[in-house]
Amino acid sequence: MSNTDFALAVEDLTVSFDGFKAIDKLTLYIDRNELRVIIGPNGAGKTTLLDLICGKTRATGGSIKFKNEELSQMPEHQRVRRGIGRKFQTPSIYENLSVFQNLEVSYPSGRSVWGALAFKCSDAVKSSVQTVAADIGLSDRLHMEAGLLSHGQKQWLEIGMLLMQEPELLMLDEPIAGMSARERELTAELLQRICKNRAVIVIEHDMEFVKRIAQKVTVMHQGKILAEGPMDKVQADPRVIDVYLGH
Numbered sequence: 001m002s003n004t005d006f007a008l009a010v011e012d013l014t015v016s017f018d019g020f021k022a023i024d025k026l027t028l029y030i031d032r033n034e035l036r037v038i039i040g041p042n043g044a045g046k047t048t049l050l051d052l053i054c055g056k057t058r059a060t061g062g063s064i065k066f067k068n069e070e071l072s073q074m075p076e077h078q079r080v081r082r083g084i085g086r087k088f089q090t091p092s093i094y095e096n097l098s099v100f101q102n103l104e105v106s107y108p109s110g111r112s113v114w115g116a117l118a119f120k121c122s123d124a125v126k127s128s129v130q131t132v133a134a135d136i137g138l139s140d141r142l143h144m145e146a147g148l149l150s151h152g153q154k155q156w157l158e159i160g161m162l163l164m165q166e167p168e169l170l171m172l173d174e175p176i177a178g179m180s181a182r183e184r185e186l187t188a189e190l191l192q193r194i195c196k197n198r199a200v201i202v203i204e205h206d207m208e209f210v211k212r213i214a215q216k217v218t219v220m221h222q223g224k225i226l227a228e229g230p231m232d233k234v235q236a237d238p239r240v241i242d243v244y245l246g247h
Contacts, residue, residue: 006065007032007169007199008053013062015052022048024223025062030169035195037202037210040220041244046203049220050171053201054086055079066169085167087175093157095147099138102146102157103129106164128164135193136160137186152183156190163194170194171201176209188212219244 008030015023023045030036038046051057053064055076064071071079094102107125133139136156141149146157155175162170175191176184184206191200191213204210210217210231217234219227221244227237234240 005032006030007034007067008201009063009065009068010049010053011063011065013049013052013059013064015048015057015060021223023052023059026220026223026225028218028225030199030201032168032199033195033197035191035200035202035213035215036218037204037214037216038218038220039204039207039210039244040226043222044220045223046220047173048223050086050173050201050203053079053169053171054084080165083166083168084171085162085165085169086171086173087158087162088173093146093154093161095145097146098143099133099146099149099157100129100142103132103160103164106161108165132160132163135163136190150180150183152179152187155179155183156187159190159194167198169199169201173203174205175202176204176206184209 006029008028010026010028013023013026013028014021026045026049038049040046048057052059053071055071055074059072062072066079066082066084069082071082074082094105097105104125107128129142130139133142136159138153138156138160141153146154149157159170159172159175176187179187188209191202194200202213214231216229217231218225219234219237219240226243227234227240
């Protein structure tokens with residue numbers, strides 16, 4: 001498989017903060033319809049890796065190619081336009097707007113000045129909102145104020161706000177933190193639905209959850225990749241047990 005076939009090709013990626021290599025010559029390939037989970041102890045560099053991919057942090061060296069286009073010098077907002085969506089740990093939704101309005105304002109027609117001026121709640125927007133609401137399991141909550149949703153539903157709404165932009169790469173940092181058991185189950189199903197036509201990267205600590213959703217697991221340790229593969233293979237790797245699962 002050539003590098004051009006991947007949604008994301010990260011090669012020899014390095015970032016140093018005051019001489020400390022938070023990411024150290026890391027290479028990672030993600031397929032177009034893949035759900036990849038990244039695990040590893042605190043300080044392994046997982047969140048920093050997402051920061052580098054979305055442009056929040058600039059790399060010191062190496063290459064990040066998205067659909068074969070080099071991103072490493074590209075500003076964050078341009079990466080979003082190219083189709084990269086990122087959800088942080090704390091949900092940022094508009095609490096006083098309805099679920100429908102939260103999704104509606106995330107529709108990408110406002111990306112150009114003309115788009116913003118001509119923006120109406122057209123049929124295209126409405127049908128996009130309906131589709132995404134079904135994907136995130138909030139179809140029956142469209143007219144509810146977002147602030148009244150449960151913690152899990154707020155997390156799903158935020159994923160929905162990203163889906164409105166039809167990203168081809170979606171990155172989620174600990175999406176099930178603070179969720180009930182039932183919400184975790186529904187989130188696992190949601191993630192399996194939304195990786196059908198895009199690449200999804202999830203950072204997660206909960207091993208049961210990782211087992212449920214991962215097609216392939218990448219284990220990070222000290223800014224490098226320690227192991228990679230199906231969950232059962234990774235779990236049986238003595239190095240992984242030593243640095244991570246054993247603690």
